[in-house]
Amino acid sequence: MEAERTLHGEELTQLGEIAAQLRVDAIRCSTKAGSGHPTSSLSAADLLAVLISRHLRYDWGDPRSRANDHLIFSKGHASPLLYAVFKAVGVITDQELVETYRQFGSRLQGHPTPALPWVDVATGSLGQGLPVGVGIALAGRYLDHLPFRVWALCGDSEMAEGSIWEALDKAGHYGLHNLTAIVDVNRLGQRGPTELEWDLDTYRRRVEAFGCQALVVDGHDLVAIDEALGRARQATGPTVVLARTVKGKGVPEIENQPGWHGKQLEPEMAERAVEALGGVRQLRVTTPPPQPAPPAGTPTSQPPVLPRYDRGAKVATRNAYGEALRALGSRPDVVVLDGEVSDSTRADRFASAYPDRYFEMFISEQQMVAAAVGLQVRGYRPFASTFAAFFSRAYDFVRMAAVSQADIALSGSHAGVEIGADGPSQMGLEDLAAMRAVQGSTVLYPSDAVSCAALVAQMPDRKGVNYLRTTRGKYPVLYDNDDAFPVGGSKLLRGGGDDHVALIGAGVTVHNCLAAADELAREGINARVIDLYSVKPLDRERLLDAVRDTGGRLVVVEDHHPEGGLGSAVLESLADLAEPVRVAHLAVRGLPTSGTPDELMDQAGIGVSAVIAAARAAVAPRD
Numbered sequence: 153m154e155a156e157r158t159l160h161g162e163e164l165t166q167l168g169e170i171a172a173q174l175r176v177d178a179i180r181c182s183t184k185a186g187s188g189h190p191t192s193s194l195s196a197a198d199l200l201a202v203l204i205s206r207h208l209r210y211d212w213g214d215p216r217s218r219a220n221d222h223l224i225f226s227k228g229h230a231s232p233l234l235y236a237v238f239k240a241v242g243v244i245t246d247q248e249l250v251e252t253y254r255q256f257g258s259r260l261q262g263h264p265t266p267a268l269p270w271v272d273v274a275t276g277s278l279g280q281g282l283p284v285g286v287g288i289a290l291a292g293r294y295l296d297h298l299p300f301r302v303w304a305l306c307g308d309s310e311m312a313e314g315s316i317w318e319a320l321d322k323a324g325h326y327g328l329h330n331l332t333a334i335v336d337v338n339r340l341g342q343r344g345p346t347e348l349e350w351d352l353d354t355y356r357r358r359v360e361a362f363g364c365q366a367l368v369v370d371g372h373d374l375v376a377i378d379e380a381l382g383r384a385r386q387a388t389g390p391t392v393v394l395a396r397t398v399k400g401k402g403v404p405e406i407e408n409q410p411g412w413h414g415k416q417l418e419p420e421m422a423e424r425a426v427e428a429l430g431g432v433r434q435l436r437v438t439t440p441p442p443q444p445a446p447p448a449g450t451p452t453s454q455p456p457v458l459p460r461y462d463r464g465a466k467v468a469t470r471n472a473y474g475e476a477l478r479a480l481g482s483r484p485d486v487v488v489l490d491g492e493v494s495d496s497t498r499a500d501r502f503a504s505a506y507p508d509r510y511f512e513m514f515i516s517e518q519q520m521v522a523a524a525v526g527l528q529v530r531g532y533r534p535f536a537s538t539f540a541a542f543f544s545r546a547y548d549f550v551r552m553a554a555v556s557q558a559d560i561a562l563s564g565s566h567a568g569v570e571i572g573a574d575g576p577s578q579m580g581l582e583d584l585a586a587m588r589a590v591q592g593s594t595v596l597y598p599s600d601a602v603s604c605a606a607l608v609a610q611m612p613d614r615k616g617v618n619y620l621r622t623t624r625g626k627y628p629v630l631y632d633n634d635d636a637f638p639v640g641g642s643k644l645l646r647g648g649g650d651d652h653v654a655l656i657g658a659g660v661t662v663h664n665c666l667a668a669a670d671e672l673a674r675e676g677i678n679a680r681v682i683d684l685y686s687v688k689p690l691d692r693e694r695l696l697d698a699v700r701d702t703g704g705r706l707v708v709v710e711d712h713h714p715e716g717g718l719g720s721a722v723l724e725s726l727a728d729l730a731e732p733v734r735v736a737h738l739a740v741r742g743l744p745t746s747g748t749p750d751e752l753m754d755q756a757g758i759g760v761s762a763v764i765a766a767a768r769a770a771v772a773p774r775d
Contacts, residue, residue: 159375167374170240171201173433175402176426177239177249178232183422185254188262191412193233195338195371195397196305200237202377203303203334207385209442212243215269219445221300222272222288222529226281227307227336228263229414234271235260240437243270266557272529274555277548279313282306282333283519286319287526287534289331289390290511295487296530299443301385302331308348309341311355315549317362318519323390324363326511332384333364333392336371338399342413355394364390371395402429454482458609460633461601466626469659470565472601473622474498476608477535481506486612487527489513491520491538497565497622499537517542521549524560533559533612540564540580540621547586554591554617561611562587565622568711569744569752570660572624576744580621585716587619588688594639595688597621597718599662602631603643603685610639623660625749630662630683642691647680652771653705654680654698658687658718660749661709661758668763679767687718692725699726704733705770709758714739736766 159167174197182188209221225234235253238244244260252258259267263276272288275281285304292300310316323331339349348354352368359366365387367380377395384391400406403417403425417425426432456479461467478501480486492514494500503510513520517538524534543550543564553560567580587595594614598604604622611618630645637643645662646669647654653672655665662683669679680698684691698706710718719737726733740756753759 159378164374167201167205169433170205170435170437171197172402172429173240173435174201174233174236176429176432177236179417179422179425180432181235181249181253182232182416183419184250186416187254188232188416189229189414190232190416191400191406192227192230192307192338193236194401194403195399196230196233196336197401198372198374199305199334199336199377199395200233202374203381204237204241204439205437206378206440207381208303209300209440211442212241212270212439217442218296218298218448219300219442221442222285222302224272224281224285224302224304225264225275226304226310227278228275228281230305230307231262231264234264238268238270240435241439242436246434265555273525273558274552277552278307278310279315280522280549280552283315283319283522284526284529285331286323286328286519287523288529289323289328290326290523291527291530291532292330293326293328294508295532298445300330304331304333306333306335308335308337308339308346311335312347315518315522318516319522320359320362320364320390320392322513322516322519322523328390329388331390332381335392335394336397337394338397339408340399340410340413344410350396352394352396359392359394364392366392366394368394369396371397372401404428453484456480456482456609458605459601461629463629463632465629467601467629468623468626469598469601469604470496470498470622470624472604473563473608473620474501476605477502478505480609480612481509483533483612485531485533487511487532487534489520489523489534489536491515491517491542493538496539497537497563499535517546518549521546521553521560521562525549525553525556525558528559533561535561535563535611537563537565539578540567540583541578543583544586550587550590550617554593558617559615561618561620563620563622566624567621568660569740569756570623570625570711570749572749572752573746575746579744581713581740583619583621584687584712584718585720587617588716588721590617592616593688594618596639596685597658597687598685599657599659599683600627600630602629602633602635603637606635606637607639607685614639621659625660627660627663637685640686640689640691642686642694643683644694645681645683648678649701651678651680651702653677653707653767654682654702655707655709655763655767656682656684656698656722657709658684660711664753664758664760664763665709667760668767671760671764672767677767677771684718687721690721690725695722695725699729699731699733704731706733707736707738707763707766707770709738709763711753711758712739714741734770736770738762738766
């Protein structure tokens, strides 16, 4: 194959010219924009010149071809280089590159996003591109069974991120021979030298300790780069090309000089640099075509048969999640990941039934979410589950999934003080706030097994980041199996036109509200009970009805800290009302301890007695 031949004089000259063009264009667009990261682009230009000319197999006219390799700029700040590559292969014009980079309304944003069809995921938050690449490579090796390769360009600064090593660990564990990380070891980070500077031997030993093959090269030696990339394609496991480079390479005034990270060259310096590099070029690169791939088949998919539950039976919603997930296994696009707690989240139900579509990420929550994002790049519908509290470790990955416009489903179990004796380290009490804050997210919190299964069934077909909160304990089934639970809806469990107060809960607190309503009824207080199973989007119309019918007397109860959760969602939705609303907000305000669920909910002020007291206070006449 072409990429396996030894380079000779004319080809070397041509590659040198392409690298020079990439450098020139990175300087031109960032200088014109008045910002950017040209020096981080200059150091990797030789690597990309060789990669796109001889090793990246890609049909630029069909970026969604399932046969294409994947190119991920994990060091997303080097976007001038990536966009210079796009010009070199002919998918953007020189004018778009130079005139629109970093400008308002341009698709050539400061860091790459899928606004460009050749960009799989948004990068720029360091340490994320390679972990996402692991997910794409998992799909290629274990699901698609196609020979495409994932190439991830990494910076040496991000090698200090734990997520990079989570990625290499999982790449080694799963034997991802179709994954190559190219590390641009240019020695200088944002504020000065990186942790290891040019200590390539330490990098090599670390990489090899994680089960990957390390290939150490001079990152400006075109022949050495070509040989290393060729070896990577023939490797039997994941490879990491450790390329010793010079930051600012090609511009002697700033080569290997600190203080130039994230700074454009001023026009006069840029003009000198472009001239020294041989001037502006309009070379066109033809990348090797991808290997032919058979067309995607139409696998047999049976409609899922959701589990059914008897009214009154006590079932934990985490159990319903696992059973609904197993039912969704009839869809060949559903894939499940877990963070070594599948016997608690109940994702093990799916793992037992469909082991070929289950990926254990162990205690690596960042990698778990990143792998989910990578799998959805290849068209799969991933579910990733762990304890609700532990998604906080991966929150930046969740945030960036939204920037990537990724379609993923997340499930957090063991939420709130309701989990009992395990204590506060295991209690998810911030997750609703965190997930509500994610752009375009959906946040769901079912109160029983029927609603949980119905909501799980909708998640694979929803856009964006979808989060489901489940409960550890077993609670009575409240609904009939054929009831509908549209996202954005709610359920009225008690109530009529003469209600004195509305009790509003989600998940476990719905049951507390029901018990409170029964006691209040014996006192002659009519309490409406609303199950806000859809926390985002919220059923505003149901809330408006409650305000109108009760004279604005609402009690919101949540097993969550008061900031950003259910109460915040309710108050935000009613903030523009002209009529007064009297909202009592019961939430977990202190630091919990160990105890039984009832003890802890009572201590937190969200138990049945607290709901009753808040309702009485709401209806009591005021002086």
